[in-house]
Amino acid sequence: MEKTPSSSTSRTKAKAKDSQMCFSGFDGMNEDLIFNVLSRLPAQSFASAACVSKSWNRTCNRVLCRPKLASALSLKPSLPDALKEVFGKILSEPIRPHFAIANVGNGFEPLMTLRLIRKKLGCCVPIIVSVANGIFGRDALTNELKEVNWNDLLNEMNDEVPINEGIVMTIGFLPGLKVDAIPLFRQPTLSMKSAIDKFVTDVKEYSTSVSRCSFPLGILLFGEGSTDMKPVMEKLDHAMPKDTFIVGDERGRVAYRSGNDSGNGYARTGYLAEAVALVFAQDRDRSPGEIKFHVALSNGVLPMGDKYKTASVRTSNEGTTWLTARREGQQEILDGQRIIDDVSNELANLIQFPDLYIGVFKRRKLSVGSEKPRPRTSITFHGIESGDEQYLYVDGVGLKTGDVFQLYHSDRNAALASCTRVSDELKKIELEASFKNLNGGASNATCVFGGLIFACGGRGESFFGRPNVDSSPLLDNFPGVPFSGVFCGGELARASFPVNGQCEGESSVSSCVHVFSCVYLLMSYTPSQ
């Protein structure tokens, strides 16, 4: 609070005279005073205040000169009530939403949710509504951290799918960036491959149209239901430069709306998309400081036993793969039961039987842009559904005869250790930045202003035995920084996956769709000097 009226410093017994206090309103008032008043306004009144006069407009821009994220969670069973609660919180301070993401339980209809959010935020804001397996974040009313994993209910209640109500909403103000929702459509006449190509082109075109660069800073990707996101991620991974982040939820139910002024010409509202990307691109015109995105991955699986090579592979119509395999270097063909037996031997000491996966290694030459093609190994995970005297049944497709794979199982201690590692990694964001900028004072220091978390639906309280472990890397390092999280059907992130000693000569391989992991996306801001 600025309070330096010149008169107060004088200790003289002044006589009555015309003072500067003779005024009729706020027009001639000291700007710091107006700053103080305007910074107390809720978002909607703040928007009105910015339209009052030129000087108020300038002051508003001063109040809101840094990027900002706001998020809140509500478990109210009625959608309008829940929305009222979260809006009450996230719009209680000055903010101009550049995007909105709502993660809801299956009890909230996505299109209806989308409509209500749009009514509140206006038609220029790109909005994504996605049905998640669980949500976490701070309660809109109590500010208490809440974690709800609806998967836990599913296990208890057998076949019946319970109805889950709840929402966590995040809005962001990112000056210097442009954000829009771009869908992946599949016309009936088109192959999935060409649909994905078109999608990647759309993302690049959008980026080119708003910035000098044909690549965006990053993409938040939300897959729809049964869409296989592996080829989408693979294609994006090839097409985008290394520093473009791509994170998201593989399986939800998504409704979205693109911003009006984007002029991107896509169908504006829809259910029919296979996936939706929220694309963050540099704005051509303004960049008052630098917004950076940071991605970290907490891994939750461990390898076990020998490596295998698939002997026969069949793909079912339901998107599962049936396979037999040989141990590497051996001739004998193993059926599903034999492989499961191997697993049981390896895991004999575990009390709780974990989730099982096969991790399939693929090595191929990749070229990105004008770079020379270089070999790279990637790993793709498939959950093991069951095994019998014929086959091992795994989810997903894309396996070929002769593929090499390794068995993996979920592991609580590995996940905990990995969370600690991520926490240390995140700590460095602010430290390193401030080290580089030793000359810039505190006002120029880099600060983390928000985060999004995508955790595997298998994690959460029932996996760790206590709540909020997945949020801990953020809570420990950045208390008070707004963030929200979802329990997803599959965590998307471009990341290297550690495979010490399992892959000849390589300590890590690339991976885009993860299992039992937790993906962190943090946003930091460095003001311009």
Added chain:
Amino acid sequence: MSSSVEAITVLSSDGDEFKITVSAAKLSKPLNWMLEDVCFSDDCDEVPTIEVNSKTLVKVIEYCEKHAPRANSGASDSDAEELKKWDIEFMKMDVKDILFHILMAANYLHMEGLYDLACQTAADLMKGMTVSQIRKIFHIKNDFSSEEQEQLRRQHPGCSFD
């Protein structure tokens, strides 16, 4: 005047006389300085002037007298609750006329509590208002050109202007 004095007399900018107790004056640094001057000066005839008009000074003194016991001794939580309620009532007065003066006075007299309260009241006053209502109540001239106005409407589709 001796140091055992309990109240001092001050003049408003309109020349009216007001009494303020010593403990109440402690809420404001400038007032406190004046008080010391009066107490330790031999020249007792001169009455210090505060550059605040009478209407506003009445309110400022009312606020000081109410808040003085708590500020000087530190009071219980129930007192704090009671004081909060009192603040709300206090600001319910015909605030539009003198809110601006109170803001300026609180700023000038370095009264953080009152300044905070007045800023919040001004902000609360704006909630739910259209753009032109805000202009009217705060006496602000619209200096946007019609083109700029159009652009603002596009940028802030959620705002009602009229």
